[in-house]
Amino acid sequence: MKNRHFMRLIAYTRVLLSVAMLSTYKSYADEVDKVRAFDFHVKRVIGIVFDGDSSSFVSGSVDGTVAWWKTSAAKPEKTVVFDDKIIGFSHVANARLLGVTTTKGVEVWNANDATQLSSKEIEASHAVFFGERNNLLIVLRSRGVKVLDWKTGEFTSEFEPVDLGNEFPGVYSTVTVSRDSKTAVLTYNNTLILYDLESGKQTQRIDSEVPFLRGYSNFRTQDHFCSSGYSPDGKKFAAANDSGYIRVWSTASWEALYTVDCGHSVHAIAFSPDSQTIAVAYRGLQVVNVATGKLVELVDAFDSREHYNSVAFSLSGENIAVGGSHGSIKVLTIKKR
Numbered sequence: 001m002k003n004r005h006f007m008r009l010i011a012y013t014r015v016l017l018s019v020a021m022l023s024t025y026k027s028y029a030d031e032v033d034k035v036r037a038f039d040f041h042v043k044r045v046i047g048i049v050f051d052g053d054s055s056s057f058v059s060g061s062v063d064g065t066v067a068w069w070k071t072s073a074a075k076p077e078k079t080v081v082f083d084d085k086i087i088g089f090s091h092v093a094n095a096r097l098l099g100v101t102t103t104k105g106v107e108v109w110n111a112n113d114a115t116q117l118s119s120k121e122i123e124a125s126h127a128v129f130f131g132e133r134n135n136l137l138i139v140l141r142s143r144g145v146k147v148l149d150w151k152t153g154e155f156t157s158e159f160e161p162v163d164l165g166n167e168f169p170g171v172y173s174t175v176t177v178s179r180d181s182k183t184a185v186l187t188y189n190n191t192l193i194l195y196d197l198e199s200g201k202q203t204q205r206i207d208s209e210v211p212f213l214r215g216y217s218n219f220r221t222q223d224h225f226c227s228s229g230y231s232p233d234g235k236k237f238a239a240a241n242d243s244g245y246i247r248v249w250s251t252a253s254w255e256a257l258y259t260v261d262c263g264h265s266v267h268a269i270a271f272s273p274d275s276q277t278i279a280v281a282y283r284g285l286q287v288v289n290v291a292t293g294k295l296v297e298l299v300d301a302f303d304s305r306e307h308y309n310s311v312a313f314s315l316s317g318e319n320i321a322v323g324g325s326h327g328s329i330k331v332l333t334i335k336k337r
Helices: 002-022
Strands: 032-039 045-050 056-061 065-070 078-081 086-092 097-102 105-110 115-121 124-130 135-140 145-149 154-158 174-177 183-188 191-196 202-207 225-230 236-241 245-250 256-261 268-271 277-281 285-289 294-299 308-313 319-324 328-334
Touching: 045 086, 045 308, 045 319, 045 328, 056 086, 056 319, 086 124, 097 124, 105 124, 105 135, 124 174, 135 174, 174 225, 183 225, 225 268, 236 268, 245 277, 256 294, 268 308, 277 308
Parallel strands: none
Antiparallel strands: 032 328, 045 056, 056 065, 065 078, 086 097, 097 105, 105 115, 124 135, 135 145, 145 154, 174 183, 183 191, 191 202, 225 236, 236 245, 245 256, 268 277, 277 285, 285 294, 308 319, 319 328
């Protein structure tokens, strides 16, 4: 009983400290030109990608729908309804390719005209484009890793397995490929597994002692990375866990640079195109200064009842989009300086 009261006191104290810190942040409202709402999906938005410029984007939802939007219109230009639940999104902007992972397999679409290019039935948890040929790195729900040439439908290679033992019964939570397509980073719990994409061999394992948060009961929140990504300049890698901590590494040495405590659960992160900030999606939107590791700004223009599970910058950095747990999408246009 004493332990329960002690943990509850810690949780309350952390909330009070978070409120105090947020009151000192510079308001992000001065930087936002406009906020627009886009409604079509009825369940959680699994991913948002901007296609080519700041004027159009594509969104996908676990309700099995994909929508093509213009930021100037409140309704989608095109929509596709899948027979199965969508669990992942991947995108190549310059090749106009969109990879959609469902519970039945992986499909590749033309992101410009919404036409299907290929389909492969496979039990995948993640599919990410990489390399000059834009092959797909497929992570299986059985934890195997393969490379798929989606044009032929053939697997070209298979990575050596990683022995995770009984410590990890589930699937990898995030998969990210470096900008030069040389390294893949797979995460489980609070651990990074680095693969060399050419040889398919594991090169490094980084066990990250990122803290976890207890809530208002004795139930421990899930302690794993829920979102990760490379900075566009390739110099940094960031991963966020459900408990509200973001850790940033230098990719030159894979030394941890700092850990950011957001003071609440985090659902998704994304680097800005200039690599200077990290957008943090939760019930609203926060911004981390990459150079200092400080949580410097807070966007509070969203409905606090909604959890935002995905976030993306346009390639110009002019727009930031977030997708919510009930299907809503907000796009912020940043003022030009």
